[in-house]
Amino acid sequence: MSTDPVFHWARIAAPGKNFAALGKLIEETTLPALERQGGRRWALANGLFGLWNHEVILLTTWPGGAKPDEYLSGELPVGAAVMESYEFVATARPTDTSPLSKPGVYVHRLFGVDSANVERFVELSEEAWRTFETASEYQSEPQGLFRQVDHSETGGLMLLVTWYDRLESWERSRTPPPEAAENFRERALITTRSVAYATRLLGTNPAVRGMGAG
Known part of the structure; x- marks a missing residue:
């Protein structure tokens, strides 16, 4: 089993909520719950283009062997659902799991x-x-x-x-x-x-x- 950190990419939608409301709920409830399972935020973002206004992208990091899909699905805000998700490992970049923070x-x-x-x-x-x-x-x-x-x-x-x-x-x-x-x-x-x-x-x-x- 690989010990490399897993980067879990998920596009999440919540019809009836805009991205700001959805993002706030994810920050307040979902991310703390994922942290208790070993998941850490790498990026939580809304779309400028390519996403609906009720969608966000959540990218979290996990130790190898974790089950991020299962954990995330069980900790989403009411009415939210994962539209697509993938598990990745880093290649050339990044060299650590520090979350994104630079405005832009x-x-x-x-x-x-x-x-x-x-x-x-x-x-x-x-x-x-x-x-x-x-x-x-x-x-x-x-x-x-x-x-x-x-x-x-x-x-x-x-x-x-x-x-x-x-x-x-x-x-x-x-x-x-x-x-x-x-x-x-x-x-x-x-x-x-x-x-x-x-x-x-x-x-x-x-x-x-x-x-x-x-």
Whole structure:
């Protein structure tokens, strides 16, 4: 059994409650209950785009061998449900389980990657980050790159969580330095599908620039 910490990613919905009300209940009741089972908060975030306004993303860390799906499902606020969830282990980042805290925008990207290509996906990401996160046109820093605990031979998922100071930086980063762009192009060739959620940590920066009415 692996002793690596497990990062449990869950998209949680509560129709009839907005994300602020749902997040408050999770902070007040769910997270303390999970802590008693060994789970720790890594990120609790609402969507800027990609999520319904009654959804949040909760990412918790657990010791290897824990049962986060079971614990979370039993400790959700009344009316809330897990819409999708996955168990991951860290690859290149992070190197510890310290929770995210920096104000800004966090983009969660799920990638379909066959197990035979996981190592190359990580290598390409690390190579790209050397110029991607030092570019002067925007502010960005990958926070975590994860693979599923039980990564299936075909179509297993990887998770990338990247911090940006604001949405404008995310938009500008779509044109990264040439060296990073080349690595990202090769990475795309071994990606079978992907989806992105732009979020901000609940309780931080309520007026992120770039979050307009449109």
